[in-house]
Amino acid sequence: MTDYEHHEYDVLIIGAGGAGLRAAIEAKQRGLSVGIVTKSLLGKAHTVMAEGGMAAAMGNVYPEDNWKVHFRDTMRGGKYLNNYRMAELHAKESPDRVWELEQWGALFDRTKDGKILQRDFGGHRYARLAHVGDRTGLELIRTLQQKVVSMGTDVYMECKVLKLVHDADGRVAGCVAYWRPSGEFVTFGAKSVILATGGTGKSWKFTSNSWEGTGDGHAMALWAGAQLIDMECIQFHPTGMVWPHSVRGLLVTEGVRGDGGVLRNSEGKRFMFNYVADMFRAETAETEEEADKWYDDHTAGRRPPELLPRDEVARAINTEVKAGRGSPHGGVFLDIASRRSPEFIRRRLPSMYHQFMELAGVDITTDPMEIGPTCHYIMGGVKVDAETAATLAPGLFAAGEVAGGMHGANRLGGNSLSDLVVFGKRAGMGAADYVESGQAATTLDMGEVEAAVKEALAPFDRASGENPYDIQRDLQEMMQVNVGIIRTASELEFAATELDKFTERVKNIAVKGGRAYNPGWNLTTDLPAMLTVCRTVTRGATLRKESRGGHTREDFPAADPAFAKFNFAHSTNGGNWDSPIDTVESPLLEMPDDLKALLEEDH
Amino acid sequence: MCMTRMDQLPEGEVTVTPMKTFPIIRDLVTDVSFNYVQAQKVPALLPPPMPEGGYRMFQEDVERGQEFRKCIECFLCQDVCHVIRDHEDNKASYSGPRFFIRYAELEMHPLDQNDRRHLVREEMGLGYCNITKCCTEVCPEHIHITDNAIIPLKERVVDVAYDPVAWLGRKILRRTNRSAADADVQPAP
Ligand SMILES: Cc1cc2nc3c(=O)[nH]c(=O)nc-3n(C[C@H](O)[C@H](O)[C@H](O)COP(=O)(O)OP(=O)(O)OC[C@H]3O[C@@H](n4cnc5c(N)ncnc54)[C@H](O)[C@@H]3O)c2cc1C
Ligand code: SF4
Ligand code: SF4
Numbered sequence: 001m002t003d004y005e006h007h008e009y010d011v012l013i014i015g016a017g018g019a020g021l022r023a024a025i026e027a028k029q030r031g032l033s034v035g036i037v038t039k040s041l042l043g044k045a046h047t048v049m050a051e052g053g054m055a056a057a058m059g060n061v062y063p064e065d066n067w068k069v070h071f072r073d074t075m076r077g078g079k080y081l082n083n084y085r086m087a088e089l090h091a092k093e094s095p096d097r098v099w100e101l102e103q104w105g106a107l108f109d110r111t112k113d114g115k116i117l118q119r120d121f122g123g124h125r126y127a128r129l130a131h132v133g134d135r136t137g138l139e140l141i142r143t144l145q146q147k148v149v150s151m152g153t154d155v156y157m158e159c160k161v162l163k164l165v166h167d168a169d170g171r172v173a174g175c176v177a178y179w180r181p182s183g184e185f186v187t188f189g190a191k192s193v194i195l196a197t198g199g200t201g202k203s204w205k206f207t208s209n210s211w212e213g214t215g216d217g218h219a220m221a222l223w224a225g226a227q228l229i230d231m232e233c234i235q236f237h238p239t240g241m242v243w244p245h246s247v248r249g250l251l252v253t254e255g256v257r258g259d260g261g262v263l264r265n266s267e268g269k270r271f272m273f274n275y276v277a278d279m280f281r282a283e284t285a286e287t288e289e290e291a292d293k294w295y296d297d298h299t300a301g302r303r304p305p306e307l308l309p310r311d312e313v314a315r316a317i318n319t320e321v322k323a324g325r326g327s328p329h330g331g332v333f334l335d336i337a338s339r340r341s342p343e344f345i346r347r348r349l350p351s352m353y354h355q356f357m358e359l360a361g362v363d364i365t366t367d368p369m370e371i372g373p374t375c376h377y378i379m380g381g382v383k384v385d386a387e388t389a390a391t392l393a394p395g396l397f398a399a400g401e402v403a404g405g406m407h408g409a410n411r412l413g414g415n416s417l418s419d420l421v422v423f424g425k426r427a428g429m430g431a432a433d434y435v436e437s438g439q440a441a442t443t444l445d446m447g448e449v450e451a452a453v454k455e456a457l458a459p460f461d462r463a464s465g466e467n468p469y470d471i472q473r474d475l476q477e478m479m480q481v482n483v484g485i486i487r488t489a490s491e492l493e494f495a496a497t498e499l500d501k502f503t504e505r506v507k508n509i510a511v512k513g514g515r516a517y518n519p520g521w522n523l524t525t526d527l528p529a530m531l532t533v534c535r536t537v538t539r540g541a542t543l544r545k546e547s548r549g550g551h552t553r554e555d556f557p558a559a560d561p562a563f564a565k566f567n568f569a570h571s572t573n574g575g576n577w578d579s580p581i582d583t584v585e586s587p588l589l590e591m592p593d594d595l596k597a598l599l600e601e602d603h
Numbered sequence: 604m605c606m607t608r609m610d611q612l613p614e615g616e617v618t619v620t621p622m623k624t625f626p627i628i629r630d631l632v633t634d635v636s637f638n639y640v641q642a643q644k645v646p647a648l649l650p651p652p653m654p655e656g657g658y659r660m661f662q663e664d665v666e667r668g669q670e671f672r673k674c675i676e677c678f679l680c681q682d683v684c685h686v687i688r689d690h691e692d693n694k695a696s697y698s699g700p701r702f703f704i705r706y707a708e709l710e711m712h713p714l715d716q717n718d719r720r721h722l723v724r725e726e727m728g729l730g731y732c733n734i735t736k737c738c739t740e741v742c743p744e745h746i747h748i749t750d751n752a753i754i755p756l757k758e759r760v761v762d763v764a765y766d767p768v769a770w771l772g773r774k775i776l777r778r779t780n781r782s783a784a785d786a787d788v789q790p791a792p
Contacts, residue, residue, distance in 0.1 A: 042639065043676050058657070099657045105712070107665040107672060114659035132669065140671060149639075150647035157639075181628045281790045444747040 003174075004449070005186040009035040011431045012174060012190035014161050014217065017045035017136075017402025018420030019427070020196030021144035022097075026428025027152050027194075032435060035188065036153060036554060037177060039160040039212060043145045046198050046210040048421065051133065053119055053129030054417035056094035060115040062126040062142035067091040068598050069125050073416060077123045078379075078408020079549040080564055082508055084591045085386035085389055086406040086423070094418035097425065098130050106143040108132055123412040125302035132352065140417055141385025159186065159217065163452040164193060164224040164396065165444045172395035173441035176449045178456070180522060183515020185453055191440035192431040194389070195221055195398040198423065202536075203530045204375035205330075205480035206240050207249040217402040219529035221382040222536070223575050226391035229404045229567040229586060231533070232540030233550040235411060236485035240374025242331035247359045248333060249374045252352065254336065256369075257306045259348050260295050261336035263317065264368070265325035265540040271332075272305035279307055311552050314373050314485045321372065322481075331372030337365055368602035377416065379407040379550055380540070381584070383569060388430030389423055391572075395434065395441050399427035404567075409549025441581075459524050465510030468524045475502055475530065482537050488554040492542040499535050503578050506531060528577035539583050540568045609749040622682040635678055638689075641698045645705055646722070649716035664713045667753060673744045674701065678784045680738035680748060695726035700738035700748045707752035710759060724760045729753070 011027040013020045027034045038045065057070040070091035076236040090137035098116065102108065109117040109131050120127045132139040148155070159178040165174035165187070172187040197217025201209030222228050232258055233365050259262075265271050284305050285291035291304035306313065317332050327333055336345055342365035344352050349364075356362040381404030384542045389397045400420045407415060434440060459465070475493060482495040506528065511521045540551075546560035548554050569586035572579045652657070680700040686693050698706075699771035706723050709715055723729050730755055739748045746752075 041635070041676075048675075060657075099653060102658055103648075103650055103653055106710075107660075107668050107712075110660060110662040112664060114661050115657060134671070135673065138675070142674075146642070146645075146647065149642050150645070152643070155639075181632070181634075517632055587709060 005184065006189065007035060007156075007186070008189045009033045009154075010191050010435045011035075011194065011428070012037065012188050012192070013196060013197060014038075014175065014196045014220075015045065015196030015270065015400070015402070016040075016042055016145075016155065017047040017196060017198050017400060018144060018417060019198075019402075020045075021141070021148050022421045022424025023194045023196060023399055023428040023431070024153055025144065025151065025395075026425045026433050028148075028153055029430075030432040033580050034153050035156065035190070036148070037109040037156045037159050037161055037175075037188065039158065039180065039216075041157050042149075042155050043141055044213055045141060047417070048138045049208075049210060050140070050417055051134040052121060052167070053131030053414050054094070054098060054135045054185070054421075055116075055121070055124060055128045055412065055414035056130055056141065056418050057091060057126075057128060058095045058098065058118065058124075060111055061118045061264065062411060065126040065128060065534070067095075067603075070094075070128065071591055071595070072598050072601070073124050074412060075408070077410050077412040077415075077549075079410060079559065080408065080599075081233070081548065081567065081588070082408030082502040083274050083386055083405030084383075084589055084595060087408075088595065089386055089426070089573060090406060090415070090419060090422050091117065093376065093425075097418060097421035099420070101140065104143050104147045106132075106139050108139070117599045121413040122238070124414065127414045129414040136417065140420070156186075160525065161220070162446070162456055164220050164393075165448045165452075166224070167441040167445060168442055169441070170225070170394070171441040172393050174444050175220075176452045178515075178525075180519060183396050183518065183521070185407075185447055185456075191435045192395050192397065194427045194431050195391075195402050196398065196400045196427070197402045199401040199534045200530075201249075201375040202526075203476060203479050203482065203534050205248075205476040206242055206372055207375040208237065208240060208251050209249070214526040214530050215378075215533035216526070216529045217398065218378075218381060218536075219532035219577065220342070221391060221393065221396065221398060221402070222532060222570065222572055223577065223579075223582075224396060225393035225575070226396055226398070226534050227569045227571045227586070228410065228541070229382060229383045229569045231378070231404075231536040231570065232544050232568065233379040233407075233409045233548075234375060235377040235379065235550045236373045237315060238310050238317060238373050239334060239371040239483070239539050240329070240376075241356075241360065241369065242372045243329040243370045244360050248357075250355065250359070250578045251374065251376070252369060252371050253349075255349060256334060256336055256352060257304075259336065259344075260339045261334050262304070262306050262339065263313070264333040264335050266327060266333075267322045267325060271320055271325070272308070272316055275319070276305050277312060284308065293457055311485070315552070315554075317372060318484065318486045326372075327370045329370055331370045333368040334371045336370040337363075337367055342366070349455045354437070375480075376413055377401065379409060379411055380404045380537070381407050383567075384423075387428075388433065389427035390430050390434070394439075397427045397431045397434075399423040409551060411550075456525055459509045459511040459521065460515075462508070462510035466505050467526060468509050468511065469503050471502065471509070471527060472523060472530075475527075475534065478502075479537075480535055483534070483541055484555050486552050487541050492538055495538045496535075496542065499531065499538060502531055502534075507578075512547075525603070532577050532581075535581055536570045539570065539581060543568050543583065599602045624682045624684070624688045626679075637694060638676070638678055638681060638699075638701065641702050642705075643691045644698065644727070645702065645709070646717050646719055648709055648712060649717040651716065656687075658714060661732060666707045666713045667751070670746055671704040673702060673746060675744060676701065677743060677781055679741045679743065683736065683737040683741050684732075685737070686728070693728065693731060695766050696726065697731055700732075700753065701729065703729065703732070703756060704746060704752040707756045710756065713750070721761050723756060729760055
């Protein structure tokens with residue numbers, strides 16, 4: 001047996017985004033030894049990209065606001081598929097979590113009387129998002145990072161976890177990882193492990209997620225014996241950049257359409273007029289002339305069809321692309337250049353102007369943008385206990401985007417950043433309690449470690465085989481087309497059989513070169529997790545024969561009350577990435593009457 | 604610079620080299636752990652207990668710090684600063700422009716009760732900086748590192764050095780508890 005570099009902690013945290021860092025602070029304050037592992041550098045986790053703000057009912061701008069209204073908004077947004085207890089705790093605790101950040105050095109924008117300023121966001125009854133300009137995520141992560149560093153916590157950077165490892169009794173006891181700079185393996189033993197690995201967007205061709213979002217934590221939890229729920233519920237944004245490659249997936253704000261931008265297909269036609277569903281007909285303009293009057297005077301004409309709800313717009317774009325009328329890179333054209341003066345565009349949309357100019361070399365005052373639906377956020381994730389963030393695998397906890405339940409079928413903007421700190425703290429508490437209870441794991445099962453290492457190294461032994469980049473590209477393409485924003489039975493079936501083929505292809509990857517900073521090999525170790533995520537998403541999407549929140553079925557366009565009673569929960573027995581996956585209907589928690597009453601109240 | 608577009612460069616071969624200030628791991632990848640060691644030396648914010656309903660601070664007062672908190676830690680400023688770029692041995696006693704803005708941010712924080720001026724002068728090597736402004740020129744976030752952080756910080760530090768009585772008086776009034784950050788500094792593994 002090989003000797004690996006080895007470290008031991010009471011609490012091991014995988015992920016250094018908002019959730020992981022907040023969990024670390026909590027466990028550290030309890031006097032436990034804490035280690036954090038992250039596959040990027042400290043302070044670079046995907047959380048830095050969040051812009052809009054973090055939702056907390058502090059009532060600084062609207063004193064009428066309180067946790068009850070926030071709870072109601074969150075449940076309504078989630079189409080009632082939420083773990084109600086998580087939504088309740090989140091609404092009650094997020095104000096304290098925001099104020100606490102301020103004690104640790106965060107500098108939020110202020111109201112006139114010196115309180116934390118809060119801004120409006122879709123789905124929130126009151127202006128509720130604490131923010132710092134458009135860089136709230138950076139402020140959150142920097143504050144937590146500086147706190148963690150000041151407490152003297154060990155951080156293992158550029159260290160990628162491959163797999164969780166159990167002890168002889170089946171409790172989660174740590175993990176096996178490798179250093180990206182050297183390719184050397186390292187093991188971590190821990191009395192408890194907290195997963196805070198973020199999202200999964202990288203399995204789709206267009207995504208706003210950073211390179212880290214490969215769903216490692218989702219997959220590792222499943223392999224280790226936990227359950228995944230609501231995996232079909234994914235937020236796609238209808239307008240993301242599809243070109244050029246380097247900025248593929250970046251969001252284009254709805255403001256472009258609000259300020260006169262229109263959608264055109266390859267024939268130059270303003271196609272949205274063909275996609276006005278009956279229920280919107282009365283309030284939507286019928287001709288371009290009528291629509292164009294609306295921008296200046298909302299009473300002079302009805303709304304332009306470009307401003308229909310997100311999923312209507314997305315469905316139309318999807319149909320145009322599939323009918324072969326898309327733009328060269330698989331999207332459609334968003335044109336504001338031919339409709340507004342360059343001065344107007346620069347004044348009204350300064351950040352979009354800069355985003356395209358600086359990052360893409362596209363001048364949106366003269367040229368149209370190429371846009372399409374982009375994968376943004378996964379509501380689904382590891383099933384956890386609301387109070388403790390414990391998963392069904394003993395010793396394993398999960399918080400942040402990797403956890404499921406809090407947001408139900410659809411997340412409200414701003415609810416994620418507050419989710420990270422509310423449940424990051426709770427995961428830290430839960431893990432600490434578990435460690436102190438004395439039932440924690442003892443030693444790593446080295447057989448599991450050896451198996452994981454062997455599997456990770458296998459691609460070096462194959463003289464020839466598949467190229468990991470080809471597989472990644474094909475997988476992203478396949479998921480975008482068949483399990484994208486709008487789904488239908490035939491495409492989902494096709495996707496399921498394709499995924500089986502991908503599984504075989506992954507087993508046949510060949511990698512060349514050494515292990516130090518070998519991006520091809522690094523990607524190869526991501527693919528099993530990406531496939532596990534894709535399989536559960538496809539399974540959930542096939543079974544949920546209705547449309548709800550972030551899951552839209554072309555063949556079942558309406559919500560069906562029969563599906564409002566449970567989550568689809570996935571588990572696996574084999575513990576490997578290619579083991580069969582079982583899916584069951586897992587009933588929602590029963591909500592107490594006083595909370596039910598809140599949902600009906602009209603605040 | 605990190606955001607330069609290829610099509611803005613002259614035709615022909617482009618030479619890309621790794622950051623000079625930091626040791627090379629492979630190809631263009633450098634080991635930037637120096638910066639994380641420096642980060643651990645910064646004593647944290649020390650605010651008074653929070654009143655019911657949160658602290659009151661005004662936009663004008665937080666704006667100065669907000670400028671420095673835009674930093675994305677690309678460490679380009681650290682890379683161009685000649686004090687550590689050309690003199691490896693200075694690294695032990697110089698924290699660099701990225702951390703001067705961090706000290707400045709804390710020093711200008713409306714709630715802070717810590718006093719780091721002595722530390723900045725004696726151990727973080729602020730005196731080595733001769734205001735060449737190279738750091739400001741490369742900052743992709745357009746932070747005015749020299750004008751808004753280093754120069755004001757130098758002025759404050761000079762106050763401490765030449766007016767010990769006033770400084771002592773302030774110290775007593777301000778109750779300079781040292782924070783958890785002052786515990787032994789140990790570099791992350
Ligand atoms: C463009 C954009 C804007 C957004 N804006 C907002 C907003 O305004 N408000 C809001 O509330 N939400 C917003 N969100 C959503 C929110 O930013 C994310 O959901 C949230 O940041 C996720 O945080 P996290 O802590 O769960 O994980 P992340 O921040 O994604 O961190 C994951 C961590 O896990 C590590 N990791 C992953 N896998 C491994 C592995 N195998 N081994 C070791 N380490 C690993 C990573 O290195 C990283 O440190 C936005 C998202 C995007 C894409
Ligand atoms: S101004 Fe000072 S800190 Fe900035 S590069 Fe010059 S010497 Fe270094
Ligand atoms: S160059 Fe600017 S953004 Fe980069 S580390 Fe320095 S201060 Fe921060």
